Amino acid sequence: MPYQVVVGLEVHVELKTKTKLFCQCANAFGSEPNTHTCPVCLAMPGALPVLNQAAVELAVKAGIALQCTIHCHSKFDRKQYFYPDLPKAYQISQYDLPFAEWGHVNIVADGQRKQVRIRRIHMEEDAGKLNHLGQSLEQSEGSLVDLNRAGVPLIEIVSEPDMTSADEARRYLTELRAVLSYLDVSDLRMEEGSMRCDANVSLKPEDYTGSLEDLPRVEVKNVNSIRNVGRAIEYEIERQSERLAQGQRIIKETRGFDDARGRTYSQRSKEEANDYRYFPEPDLPPLVLDSSWLARLQAALPMLPDAWRERLESLGLSANEIEVLVQDPSQIQFLQEAMEMTTEVRALTRWMLADMLRLLNERGLSFAQSPVRPAQLVELLNFIADGRISGRMAKEILENMFVSGESAGQLVDRLGMAQISDDAVLRGQVAEVIAEHGKVVDDYHSGKERALGFLVGQVMKRTRGQASPEVVNRLLKEALGSSVS
Amino acid sequence: MSPVDDSVKGMAERVKTGQISAQSLVSSCFQYIRQVEPKVHALLAHDEELAMEKARALDRLPLSERRELRLAGIPLVVKDNLVTEDLDTTAGSRILEGFRSPYTASVVKRAEEQGAIVVAKSNLDEFGMGSSTEHSVYGPTMNPWDFSRVPGGSSGGSAAAVAAGMAPLALGSDTGGSIRQPAAFCGIVGIKPTYGRVSRYGLIAYASSLDQVGPLARTVEDTALLLQVISGHDPLDATSAQMPVPDYLAQLDRPLQGLRVGVPREYFGDGIDANVKMVVEDVLERLKQEGVSMVEIDMPHTQYAVAAYYLLAPAEASSNLSRFDGVRYGLRVPAGDLRTLYQRTRAQGMGDEVRRRVLLGTHVLSAGYYDQYYVRAQKVRALIRRDFERAFEQVDLVVTPSAPELPFALGSRADDPMKMYLSDICTVTANLAGLPALSVPAGFESGLPVGIQWIGPAWSEDLLLRVGRMVERVVVRPPWPKL
Numbered sequence: 012m013p014y015q016v017v018v019g020l021e022v023h024v025e026l027k028t029k030t031k032l033f034c035q036c037a038n039a040f041g042s043e044p045n046t047h048t049c050p051v052c053l054a055m056p057g058a059l060p061v062l063n064q065a066a067v068e069l070a071v072k073a074g075i076a077l078q079c080t081i082h083c084h085s086k087f088d089r090k091q092y093f094y095p096d097l098p099k100a101y102q103i104s105q106y107d108l109p110f111a112e113w114g115h116v117n118i119v120a121d122g123q124r125k126q127v128r129i130r131r132i133h134m135e136e137d138a139g140k141l142n143h144l145g146q147s148l149e150q151s152e153g154s155l156v157d158l159n160r161a162g163v164p165l166i167e168i169v170s171e172p173d174m175t176s177a178d179e180a181r182r183y184l185t186e187l188r189a190v191l192s193y194l195d196v197s198d199l200r201m202e203e204g205s206m207r208c209d210a211n212v213s214l215k216p217e218d219y220t221g222s223l224e225d226l227p228r229v230e231v232k233n234v235n236s237i238r239n240v241g242r243a244i245e246y247e248i249e250r251q252s253e254r255l256a257q258g259q260r261i262i263k264e265t266r267g268f269d270d271a272r273g274r275t276y277s278q279r280s281k282e283e284a285n286d287y288r289y290f291p292e293p294d295l296p297p298l299v300l301d302s303s304w305l306a307r308l309q310a311a312l313p314m315l316p317d318a319w320r321e322r323l324e325s326l327g328l329s330a331n332e333i334e335v336l337v338q339d340p341s342q343i344q345f346l347q348e349a350m351e352m353t354t355e356v357r358a359l360t361r362w363m364l365a366d367m368l369r370l371l372n373e374r375g376l377s378f379a380q381s382p383v384r385p386a387q388l389v390e391l392l393n394f395i396a397d398g399r400i401s402g403r404m405a406k407e408i409l410e411n412m413f414v415s416g417e418s419a420g421q422l423v424d425r426l427g428m429a430q431i432s433d434d435a436v437l438r439g440q441v442a443e444v445i446a447e448h449g450k451v452v453d454d455y456h457s458g459k460e461r462a463l464g465f466l467v468g469q470v471m472k473r474t475r476g477q478a479s480p481e482v483v484n485r486l487l488k489e490a491l492g493s494s495v496s
Numbered sequence: 497m498s499p500v501d502d503s504v505k506g507m508a509e510r511v512k513t514g515q516i517s518a519q520s521l522v523s524s525c526f527q528y529i530r531q532v533e534p535k536v537h538a539l540l541a542h543d544e545e546l547a548m549e550k551a552r553a554l555d556r557l558p559l560s561e562r563r564e565l566r567l568a569g570i571p572l573v574v575k576d577n578l579v580t581e582d583l584d585t586t587a588g589s590r591i592l593e594g595f596r597s598p599y600t601a602s603v604v605k606r607a608e609e610q611g612a613i614v615v616a617k618s619n620l621d622e623f624g625m626g627s628s629t630e631h632s633v634y635g636p637t638m639n640p641w642d643f644s645r646v647p648g649g650s651s652g653g654s655a656a657a658v659a660a661g662m663a664p665l666a667l668g669s670d671t672g673g674s675i676r677q678p679a680a681f682c683g684i685v686g687i688k689p690t691y692g693r694v695s696r697y698g699l700i701a702y703a704s705s706l707d708q709v710g711p712l713a714r715t716v717e718d719t720a721l722l723l724q725v726i727s728g729h730d731p732l733d734a735t736s737a738q739m740p741v742p743d744y745l746a747q748l749d750r751p752l753q754g755l756r757v758g759v760p761r762e763y764f765g766d767g768i769d770a771n772v773k774m775v776v777e778d779v780l781e782r783l784k785q786e787g788v789s790m791v792e793i794d795m796p797h798t799q800y801a802v803a804a805y806y807l808l809a810p811a812e813a814s815s816n817l818s819r820f821d822g823v824r825y826g827l828r829v830p831a832g833d834l835r836t837l838y839q840r841t842r843a844q845g846m847g848d849e850v851r852r853r854v855l856l857g858t859h860v861l862s863a864g865y866y867d868q869y870y871v872r873a874q875k876v877r878a879l880i881r882r883d884f885e886r887a888f889e890q891v892d893l894v895v896t897p898s899a900p901e902l903p904f905a906l907g908s909r910a911d912d913p914m915k916m917y918l919s920d921i922c923t924v925t926a927n928l929a930g931l932p933a934l935s936v937p938a939g940f941e942s943g944l945p946v947g948i949q950w951i952g953p954a955w956s957e958d959l960l961l962r963v964g965r966m967v968e969r970v971v972v973r974p975p976w977p978k979l
Contacts, residue, residue, distance in 0.1 A: 050599050054819040056592065057579045057601060057698040061734045089815055091861075093838055100818030156823065288861035290870060293705035293812055295734050 014214040014255065016248055017223060018180050019172035020240075022187060023165050024197045025137065025205040026069040032136045032164035033060030033103065040203055044142075044157035052162035054098035059294050062087075066164035067110075068308065069196040070134045071300065073166055074111030075309050076190050077129055083300045085110040087134075087292040092285050095156050096139040104167075105133035106289040110298060116170075116190065117317055118182040127183045128171040134298075137163040172211065172223050177244035184208060184237045185338070189316045193340045201236050208240050209233065212247040214255060227261040231275050234268045243268040246275055319343055326356045335364055341379035349385035358392050366406055370413050383412050391419035398479055399423065400430045432479035434486065437470070440478070441486045444469045455491055463487060498661025498976070499524040504570055504718040505745075507664065508611070511554075511569035512562050518551035518569030522613055525571040529616070529662045532979040538637050538647075538656040540576045541583040542616035547571075550613050565611030566725055573657045573666040576617040577624055577700040578604055578709065583614065587700045588622040588632035588650075591820045591827045591845030601698020602733070603667060603709045603726040610725045615663055619653030622847045623817065624671055624702040626650050627919040628909065629678070631849045636906055639681060640977045641944055645903040648678030648919075654712050655682040660979055665722050666712040671702045672805050673899075673923025675710045676935035680898035680947020683937050683973075685719045685964060686712040688923075690954045691930035692737035694723075695730030701816040703809035704735075706927040714976075716936060716964040720744040723957060739955055747958045748965050755788045755963070758891035762798035763922055769901040775939045775946040776897045782970040791891050795883040797876060798925060804876035805924040806917055807860050807869050813850075814857030820845065852913065881929040888953045893963060896922050898935040898947030926951050934960040936967045940974060 028038050034051035050058040074081050088106035114129035139161035145152040168187065174180045188199050188206065198205040213226040229251065231243045246268075251261050266275040314322075316337040323333045336342050342363065349359050363378075367388065371381055391408060394400045400408065400423060408422045415422075423429055431437060444466055445452055455462035463484070470483045499521060501507065510516045526544045533539055554562065554569055562568055574580065577587045579597035586592045604614065621631040629637040629652025637652045639645040640660040647656040651668030655678035658666045668675040670688035679686030687710045694709045701707060711722035727741045759780065764773055780790055822828035822841030829840035846854070860869040887894055900921050909916045926933035931951055938948035948967060952960045 050597075053824060055579075055598060055825070056585065056587070056595070056700040056819070057577075057597070057696075058599075059697050059733050059735075061732060091815055091818060093818065093821060095821075095823050095834070098819060098824060100821055101815055286863045288815075288858065288863075288866075290811060290815070290861050290866070293703075293735075294701075 013217050015217060016175050017172045017213045017215050018174035018244055019211040020170045020180060021209040022168045023207040024191060026066050026164040027197050028063060028065045028164055030063055031162035032063050032066050033162055038163050042159055047159045052158060060103060062295060070166045071308060072194050073191055073196050074132050075312060076194055076315055077114040077116060079111035079114030079129060079132060081111050081305055083302060084297060086297045087295045088289045089292050090287045090289055092287060096141050098158060098161055102136060103292055104135035109133035116183055116186050118186050120179045120182055127173045130169045130171050132166050132168050135165050135167060137165050177241040180244050181237055181241040184240060189338055193313050193315055207233055210240055210244055212244055214251045227263045230265045231268055232265055239268060239270060242273050243275055246273060328360055332360055332364060341377045345378040345385050349389050352386060352389040353392060355392060355396060362392060366409050382416055387412060387418055394419055398430060398432050400428055401480060404428045430479050431474055431477045432482045437478055437482055437486055440470050440473050441490050445490055498528050500661045500664040502715055504664050504721055508568045508570055518554040519548060521569050522547050522551040522571055525615055525663060532660050535643060535979055536638050536640055536656050536660050537635055538618055538653040539616040540586060540619055540634055543583060546582055547613050547615050554611055567607060568611035570612050570665060571615045571663040572607055572612040573616050573618045573654055573663040574604055574614050575620055575651050575654050575668045577620060577669055578667060579698045580604055583617050588620045588634060589846060590633045595826050602695040602730045606726050618657055618666060621650035622850050624650040624669055624674055625849050625853055627677055627916055629653060631847055633847055639903050640979060641683060644905055646906055648681030650674040652678045655679050655684060658684050658712050658714060661976060664714060664718060667709060668712050669699055669707055669709050671706045671809060672920045672927050675712060676923050676933060676949055677899045677919060679712055679935045681903040683945030684712055684714050685716050685936050686710060687719055687723060687934045688926060689957055690932040692735055694726050695733045695736045697730055697732040703812040704816060705812060706809060716961055716968055717748060720748055720961045742958045744958055744961055748961060750962060752962055752966060756891045757788055757790050758793040758887045758894040759790050760793050760795040760894060762795050763896035767900055767921060768897060771941040772897050772901060772946050775941050776948050779938045779948055779967060779971060793887050795887060797879040797883050800876045801880055801925045801928060802917060802921055804873040805928060807873035810853040810857030811860045811870055814854045817854055877928045880925055884929045884931060894951045896949045898922060898949040902941060902944045922949060932957045932960055934964050936964040937971060937973060939971055
C-alpha cells in the first residue's frame with residue numbers, strides 16, 4: 012500500500028542573551044564546568060526565578076519574524092521530571108498558553124512554493140549537561156553534572172506536520188535558520204547545540220482518514236546538523252516502509268541518530284512515556300506584553316529573506332544569485348550598505364558573489380568580517396563604471412585591497428593602473444597595429460569576426476592592458492571601416 | 497529571667513543610646529535560652545559566639561549610625577525554613593540535616609541590616625507541613641503555657657520562643673495558618689501579610705502561591721516594627737509587589753471611627769470549640785462598646801476551603817520539594833542506579849507527613865486527575881476570593897477565631913491527619929485569597945491562650961494592626977509564663 016510521508020519538526024533555539032533566563036549568570040558556551048551558576052540555577056533551597064526581559068524580547072522578535080500571532084497574555088508552567096541535569100526537577104516552560112502561535116515559513120520544494128505552518132513557539136529554560144565517565148554510556152563509571160547551561164533561555168519552535176519529505180524538512184530548517192539569522196537572536200550553531208532539532212516522522216496510509224496525531228509517530232531526537240536531519244528522516248521513511256511492508260506495526264517511540272552509520276536507533280518507547288504533571292509556575296507572574304512595545308519591536312525588525320527575495324528579483328537578479336545572497340545575513344547586510352551608495356546592483360552582486368566571496372573564503376572570513384567594506388567596493392566599481400579602469404584591473408586591485416587595506420583610488424595611483432581611454436592617445440596605437448598586421452586586416456574584411464579580437468588584443472598588449480577595450484574596439488572599427496572605403 | 501520586655505522599640509532605643517549594649521542584651525538572651533530551652537525545645541541551630549561578635553560590631557558602630565537602626569541589637573529568632581549563611585538550615589527535615597545555604601534569605605538580611613541579631617533558628621513542622629510542630633525530625637516543641645500541649649505550627653518554634661521570652665521577635669512563614677495558629681496557641685501576635693507584601697526569596701518553598709513570611713511578637717507594636725522592616729519589593733522575588741509600604745508604626749494609635757466588622761457565620765459554627773467561641777465573642781462584645789459595629793455576614797464557600805487547600809498546597813509542594821533529590825546538596829543515600837538513589841534518598845530523608853503530601857500532590861497533578869482536583873480546587877479558590885470581595889463591599893474587616901480549638905495535647909493527633917488538617921479551618925482562607933490576616937490574643941480559657949483573627953482587604957496591614965492595638969486595650973493579659 013502506498014504511504015504518504017508526514018514530517019513535523021521541533022526546533023530548540025538558544026537565545027543569545029548576556030544572562031540566563033531566570034538569573035544573572037552568564038549565558039556562555041564552553042566555560043569550565045559549573046562556573047556560571049548561582050543559587051537560582053543550582054536550585055538551592057529558597058531560590059526564586061526572575062524573568063530576563065532581554066530573553067523575552069529576542070523570543071518575541073523570532074515569533075514576529077516567523078509570522079506568528081503574539082499573545083499579549085501568556086504564562087509559564089512547570090514540566091516535571093527527575094534527572095540530574097535538571098536541578099529543580101522541573102523545567103520552567105510554557106504549556107497551554109505559549110507566547111506565539113500560528114506562524115509559517117515559506118519554502119520552495121520541487122520548484123513549488125509551499126508554506127510550512129508553525130503551530131507554536133514557547134519560551135523555556137535549557138537543562139544542564141551530564142558528562143559520563145568511561146568508554147561508553149553502558150560502561151560508564153560515573154557521571155559529572157555541569158550546570159553552566161542550566162537556565163539558558165530557549166525557544167521551542169513546533170511546526171505543523173506539513174512536510175512530506177526529507178528534502179522539505181531540510182528546506183524548512185534552512186529557511187528557519189535564515190530567518191532567525193537576520194534577527195541576531197541566536198548563534199544557531201547546531202554543532203554546539205545552540206540550535207537543536209527533533210524530527211517526528213510517520214507514514215500515513217493513503218486511505219487513512221483519522222487524525223495525524225493518532226498515527227504512530229517516531230521522534231528522532233537531537234540530530235546535530237540540517238544534513239543529518241534529512242538523513243535521519245530518509246532512514247526512518249525506509250525503515251518504517253519496510254516494517255509496514257512486512258506487516259509489522261510502527262511503535263510510537265523516541266529514537267536517536269547514529270551519524271557514522273546513518274541509522275536511527277531506539278531510545279525509549281513512548282508508550283511508557285513520562286507524565287510531566289504540568290501546572291502553572293506559581294513563582295512567576297503571567298507574561299504580559301505591552302501592545303505598543305510589540306508594535307515598536309515589529310517596526311524595528313530588519314527586512315527578512317522573503318522581502319529581500321522580492322526586492323532582488325525586481326532588480327533583475329537570478330534565482331540562484333538571490334538564494335546564495337539571502338542565506339547569509341552578513342552578505343545581505345553588506346549588500347544593503349553598498350546599495351545605499353550605488354544603483355549598479357547587478358554589478359555589485361556579481362562582484363560580491365564572485366571575487367569578494369572567493370577572497371573572503373580563501374581567508375575564512377564572512378562578509379561581516381571583510382577588510383573591504385561596502386563603501387570601498389562601491390568606489391572600485393565606480394572606477395569601472397567611469398571607464399577609469401577595466402574589469403581585469405579591478406580584479407587585481409581588489410586582491411591588493413584585501414592584502415594592503417588601501418583604497419581602490421590609492422591602488423590605482425600607486426600601481427599606475429589608470430585606464431587609457433583618450434581617443435587621441437589610442438588612435439596612434441590602433442594605426443600602428445593595423446599597419447603591422449595586414450593579413451589579419453584582410454581576414455577581417457573577408458568577414459572573419461575573430462580577426463577584430465586579435466587586433467584589440469594587440470593594442471591592449473602595447474598599452475600593457477591599460478587601454479579601454481571599448482574605446483579600442485570603437486577606434487579599430489572606425490579605422491578599418493575607413494581603410495576599406 | 498527573660499531580658500525581653502514588652503517593647504522592642506524601647507529596647508532598641510536603649511541600645512541606640514548606649515544605655516545598654518547589644519552584647520549584654522544578646523548575652524542575657526543566651527543565658528536565658530540555656531535555662532528554658534531544654535523545657536520548650538523551640539530552637540534548632542544557634543551560635544552564641546557568632547551572635548556575640550555581631551553584637552560587638554554593632555556596639556562599636558558610631559552613635560550616628562547606630563541611631564538609624566530600627567532593630568538595634570534586638571535578638572531575633574528565625575524559622576528554620578528561611579535560609580541563612582551563618583547557621584544551618586534544615587526545614588526540620590533529615591534531608592537537609594547539616595545544610596548550610598550559600599546565601600541568606602532577603603527578609604533575614606533586611607532585619608540584620610536594621611541591627612537585629614539572629615540568635616537562633618527555630619523549630620517547625622518539616623518543610624512547614626503541620627499544625628503542631630510535632631512533625632519535626634528534631635523533636636517536638638512544647639507550649640510554654642503548658643508543656644504537655646503543642647505550640648501550634650508550623651511556626652511553633654518561633655511562637656514558643658517569643659512566648660517563652662527567649663527573644664522578643666521571630667520570623668515565621670504562613671502557608672495555611674502557620675504564623676497565626678501558633679501565635680494564637682502561644683498567646684502572642686502574628687501576622688500573615690498580603691501575598692506579595694514580603695519577599696519569599698530564601699524561604700524554602702512549601703506552596704509558592706500561598707507562602708508568606710511574617711513576624712511574630714509579643715505586642716502589636718513589636719509586630720508592626722518587624723513587619724515594617726521586612727516589607728517591600730524585592731527584585732529577587734518576581735511575586736513581590738511594587739506597592740509602597742505605609743508607616744505602620746506611625747498609624748498605630750490613630751483612632752478607628754465607624755469601623756464595620758463582618759462576623760461570618762461559617763467561622764462560628766460547628767467545628768469551633770465552644771470555649772474558643774465564647775472568648776472571641778466576649779472580645780467582640782467589648783469592641784462593640786468601643787463603637788465598632790458588627791455585621792453578620794455569609795461566606796458560603798468557606799466549607800470547601802480546607803479541601804481546596806489540601807489539594808493545592810500539596811500539588812505545589814510535590815513540585816517544590818522535587819529539588820531535594822540527593823544530587824547537589826543535603827542527604828544522599830547511595831545506590832547502584834539513579835532511580836534507586838532518588839527513591840532511597842527521598843524515602844529516608846523525608847518524614848511521613850511530607851511524603852504523604854508529596855504523594856497526594858503528585859496524584860493531584862497527574863494526567864487524568866488534574867482537572868478533577870487541581871482545576872476544581874482553583875475554582876474554589878476563586879470563589880473564596882469572591883466571598884471576601886463581596887464581604888469587603890459591606891465591611892472593613894472580617895473577624896474569626898484564629899484556631900478552632902485550644903492548644904491540644906502533644907501526640908493527641910499523631911495518627912489522625914484529617915483532624916490535624918481541620919486545625920487550619922479558620923486560617924487557610926486568607927492564604928487562598930492572598931489576604932493579610934492578623935492573630936492577636938483574645939484571652940485565656942483554662943489557662944490556655946485563645947487568639948482572634950482579623951482578615952482585611954489586600955494591603956490593609958495598617959488597618960489590621962490598628963485593630964489589633966484596639967484589641968490589646970480591651971483584653972486583660974495575664975503575666976508571661978514563668979519557666
